[in-house]
Amino acid sequence: MEINVIYENIEIVRENAVIVNNQTYDIQIDVPDSNNIDRESKSDKFEVLPTEISIISTDIPPTDIPPTDIPPTDIPPTDIPPTDIPPTDIPPTDIPPKIPSIVFVSNRDGNDDIYLTDEHETFSMNLTNSPNDIYNGHPSWSPDGKNIVFHSNMDDPGGHNSEIYIISVEGNNLRRLTNHLEWDGQPSWSPDGRYIAFESKRDGKFEIFLYDLNNDTINKINTNMSAGYPSWSPNGKYIAFHSKDFSGMNIYMINMENNIITPITMDEFDNWMPSWSKNSENIIFSSNKDGVRDIYSLNLVDKNIKKVIPTNEDDWWPVTLSPDGTKIIFCSYNSGFWKLYIANIDGSNIRVFAESNGDTKWAVWKN
Ligand SMILES: [Ca+2]
Ligand SMILES: [Ca+2]
Secondary structure (H helix, E strand, O other): OOEEEEEOOEEEEEOOOEEOOOOEEEEEEEEEOOOOOOEEEEEEEEEOOHHHEEEOHHHOOHHHOOHHHOOHHHOOHHHOOHHHOOHHHOOOOOOOOOOOOEEEEEOOOOOOEEEEEOOOOOOOEEOOOOOOOOOEEEEEEOOOOOEEEEEEOOOOOOOOOOEEEEEEOOOOOOEEOOOOOOOEEEEEEOOOOOEEEEEEOOOOOOEEEEEEOOOOEEEEOOOOOOOEEEEEOOOOOEEEEEEEOOOOEEEEEEEOOOOOEEEOOOOOOEEEEEEEOOOOOEEEEEEOOOOOOEEEEEEOOOOOEEEEEOOOOOOEEEEEEOOOOOEEEEEEEEOOEEEEEEEEOOOOOOEEEOOOOOOEEEEEEOO
């Protein structure tokens, strides 16, 4: 290093000085003579006060000490506590994220449980995971996609008393909404997130009730008829339902602002299980009016009705559309089992979905 030394009031700069201790410096210097003309070489140990020297650190450039001079093992790993880096901050890149978009029911492990998956079945999660004397059914998404409402006999194992429950898509915060000895089921979440519509026989016949999540109260929708399978329109204005009336099973809808009920089908066949197009202009339902059960769509504006999935199979069972409205997922009863299918909305490209040896049914697409 280079140091400056004040020696007899003369500043001396010397390179390659060696520090012996804090105050003694072994320095070879050229000492000027008294006339400051000639110089003689002199080597000695000088005692110098710290204030009289300055060490010019820039004489040692950083590159003089290559980084490899400090082996990595000199820094023990424990110097960086693992807790400083939470594991969730670095998602594993080789495992696709589990983003559920379709909820369905399957008895693949012995009883009807609620499962979550996505359109391409990259994962499958048993949300209810109940023992074999419990059935869970008719799941419906909350509008924010964070919770599932469904019916279950989990508080009456082996029995038939169904109640309405909510559970988060992570499988947490299970909560029972109803508590009545009669049937409560087929829940449908309102698009504004406030109400759960469901059917119940608590007043003697099938009727539709609203559970208000804001104040935990239950109120009946007065239709003056048998009413079940409530289905909110995406715009929140209507609830479609089916009713066993004097002729057969028919579809109706009720205007939630003025309680006016409009019949959608009026025949002697079984028309049931209504759902909606994304623009709230079409009601999709199942009917056996051609002898076999098929899926139909009725346009509320021009009253035009058309068959959505034209097949020769029995017991087609409509469920829901994909978020972009281009695909439909539905259920069919074939060879003694319920099976799920996905197809384009025009009926093309039908494929089996979530195949298992038992029943798969009640599939609902998240909006
Ligand atoms: Ca189970
Ligand atoms: Ca009940």
